[in-house]
Amino acid sequence: MDEKFAAIGEAMPRLLDGLVVTIELTIFGAIAAFILAVILGLAAASPAKGFRIPARVVIEFFRGTSLVVQVFWLFFVLPLLGIDLHPMLVGVMALGLNYGAYSAEVVRGSIQAVPTGQWEATTALSLGPIQRMRRIIFPQAWALMIPSLSSLLVHLMKGTAIVGFITLADLTYQLEQVKRTAGTLFTYGVVGILSYFVFALVLMYFMNALEHQAKHKLGQGKSLWRILSPAPPASTPAGGAS
Amino acid sequence: MIDFRDVEKAFGDNVVLHDLNFSVQKGDRVTLIGPSGSGKTTILRLVMTLEELTGGYIFVGGEPLTHEERGGKRVPVSKRNQKRIRQRIGMVFQQFNLFPNMTVVENIIEAPVHVLGQSKREATLKAKELLERVGLSDKAGAHPTSLSGGQQQRVAIARALAMDPEILLLDEVTSALDPEIVGDVLGILRNIAETTDITMLIVTHEMQFARDVSNRVLMFDGGKIVEEASPSVMFSDPKHQRTKDFLHAVLGDGEDTIGTR
Amino acid sequence: MIGISAAFEWHWSAAAEVLPTLLTQFVKVTLLVTVLGTVIASILGLVIAMAIRVLPRPLSEAVKWIANVIRMTPIIIQLLFASYAFLSLDLITIGVIVYGIHYATYMSEVYRAGIDSVPKGQWEATTALSMSTLRTWTAIIIPQALRATIPALGNYAISMFKDTPYLLVIGVVDMVNAARIYGGDTYRYTEAFTLVGIIFLLASYPTSLLIGRLEKRLAYKT
Known part of the structure; x- marks a missing residue:
C-alpha cells in the first residue's frame, strides 16, 4: 500500500495539473451553458413563435445528439471547414451547448412555474417586459431552478472526463499516466473516484449556498451570511427593525 | 374487550x-x-x-x-x-384510504385472501354481499377514483367488515x-x-x-x-x-x- | 481560411459506405447496452430505494453514500475501473453492468420519490387490514409508486442511451467509436459524425416525445 501512496505522491504535480484542467472545463463550460440556457430558456418561454420555435429546435438538437458526438464533431469536422479551435475551447463549447440545451429546459420550466398572479400583478403595475422579467419573474424562477441546475452541473463535471480524446490532459488523462506505477484499481477506484466525488461535493455545496441565498431574497430561510457564520448572532428581539 | x-x-x-x-x-x-x-x-x-x-x-x-x-x-x-x-380489529378512516390501483372488489377481498387465507371465490362472494349491504352492488368492478366520496367511504366500510x-x-x-x-x-x-x-x-x-x-x-x-x-x-x-x-x-x-x- | 477544405464537402459515397457499419454497431452495442443496462438499472434502482427505506440506520446511510459516490463520479472512471477489476469479463458485459449500476443510483432517487409520494393513509390502511410487509410492498406501494415513476425512468433510459459513447474509453466499438475509426482511416469525419448525430437525434427525440405524452396521460388519471 505504501508504494502506491508513494507513487501517487510522486505523481501529485501532474495529477494537480489534470485537476486544474478538469476544474477549468467545468467552470467555463458551466458559464457558457448558463448564458446559453438563459437566452434559449427565455426564448422558449416566450409567447412569440418567432422566438419560441427556433429556440425549441436548438434545444432539441443539442439535447438529442450526444455530448460525445458534439465534442468529436467540433474537434474533427470544424478543422476541415478551416476553423481550428483550441481543444480547450472545443471542450467548453461542447459542454456549453449540450448542457446549455438541458438547462434551457429548466429555465423555461421555472419561468413558467412562477404563479400566474405574479404575471398579472406586473401587468396591473404596467411593468415593461424587460423590467417584469428582470425584477419580478426571473428572481422567483431562479430560486426554483437551482436544484435542477445543480444536478446538471454535476453531470457536466462528469462529462468533462471525455476530453482526453481531444488531446486535453485532464484528471482522467493524468490518472491513466499514473496507473502503471500506482496500480490501476487503486488509481481509478480510490484516487480517481475520490477526487471527482470531492469536487462534486464542492459544486453541490456551492449550489446549495446559492439556493439559500436566492430563497432568502424571496423572504424564505436564512441569509447566506447567517448560514456560513460559525456562531449565528442572537436573534433580534421581536419588533426590532428587520 | x-x-x-x-x-x-x-x-x-x-x-x-x-x-x-x-x-x-x-x-x-x-x-x-x-x-x-x-x-x-x-x-x-x-x-x-x-x-x-x-x-x-x-x-x-x-x-x-x-x-x-x-x-x-x-x-x-x-x-x-x-x-x-x-x-x-378493523378501521374506517376519515380519508377512506382505498387502494387506487385495485378495483372495488379487489380492495375488499385483498385482506381476506392474503391475510386470512380465504379462497378468492369465497372472499368474492362475501364481498358481493357486503357491497349489496352498502348499496353498491353495481360498482364491484369500478376503480375507487371513479367513485364519489360517499361511495368510497361505503366501500371502505365494506372492506373493514370483510375481515369480520x-x-x-x-x-x-x-x-x-x-x-x-x-x-x-x-x-x-x-x-x-x-x-x-x-x-x-x-x-x-x-x-x-x-x-x-x-x-x-x-x-x-x-x-x-x-x-x-x-x-x-x-x-x-x-x-x-x-x-x-x-x-x-x-x-x-x-x-x-x-x-x- | 482560404476556401473550405475538400474533406468538408459532403460525399454521398462516403456516407453510404459508413452507414451500414454505424447501424450495425448501433444495434450490436449502443442499443444492446442501453436495453440491458435499463433492465438492470430499473430493478437494482428499486432494490436500492427499498434498502434505504427498510434497512436499519447505519446500513441505510452506507447504501445512500455509496449510491451518492457512484452517481456523482464520471461513468468513464467507473468503466476504466471495472475493465481492470473484471479482466475475465468481455467489454460489453462490463459496459452493461457499469451502466446498469450507474443509472440504478439515479433511478433509486426516482423510486424513492415515488415511494414517498404514496400517501401515508395507504400505509395505514395496510396496517388496519393486517397485511404482511411483503404484500404491502408488492400489492400496494410498488404499483402506486411505479405509476408516478415510469416517465422519469424512461427519461433516464434516454440519458443512458446518449451516454453509451463513453464506452470507447474501454475500447468498445460503439457507433461513435466506429465513426471515429472510419474518420481516422479515410479522413471523412464529416459524413461519419453527422450521420451519428442524426441517428442519435432520430432515436431519442421521438422517444422523449412519447414519454412526454405518457407522462401527461398518467398524470390526468390520478
Missing part, C-alpha cells in the same frame, strides 16, 4: 394523552367527543397500532396489544402476537364528505350497529349519530376524560362545564340539546 391502563402518548415533548384509564365491554358502542386536539383520534390510532404507545398498556380481549408487564418491567410484545390480535372484525374503529368517517351524503353513510353504520354485535369505538362530530348508535359517550379534553355518561344524559344534562361549552359550540346557540329536536 378493550382495556386502557395508564395509557400515555407523547409526540416528542407534546403529551397528548396522559394517565388514561377506561374499558370498553364486548358489544359496547363508545363515542369519543371533544374539541379537536383533545386526543380522541390518537386513541383509535393507538388501538390500530398506527401510533406507538409511549406509556401504559392496552389490552384487547385480555391480551396485551403492544406492551406487557413482565418482572415489573414494561416490555414490548412479540410482533407476531401483535399481528394476531390486530386481525380482530370483533372491534370496529370509526375515525371521523363523515368529516371528508359533502353534507348531503353524510346521512347515507351514517345510515349504513346505524344498520350495522343494529344487526351485529361488533364492538365499536367512534370518533365523530355528528352528535345525532353518536346519540343513536352509542351506549356510552366519553368527553375528552386536553388528553383526559372529563366526563362519561350515557348519550341521553350526556346530551341533555352534561355535568362538566367543559362538556357544556363544547356541546354548546358544536350544537349551536339554540337552548335545546339534540335530544329534543
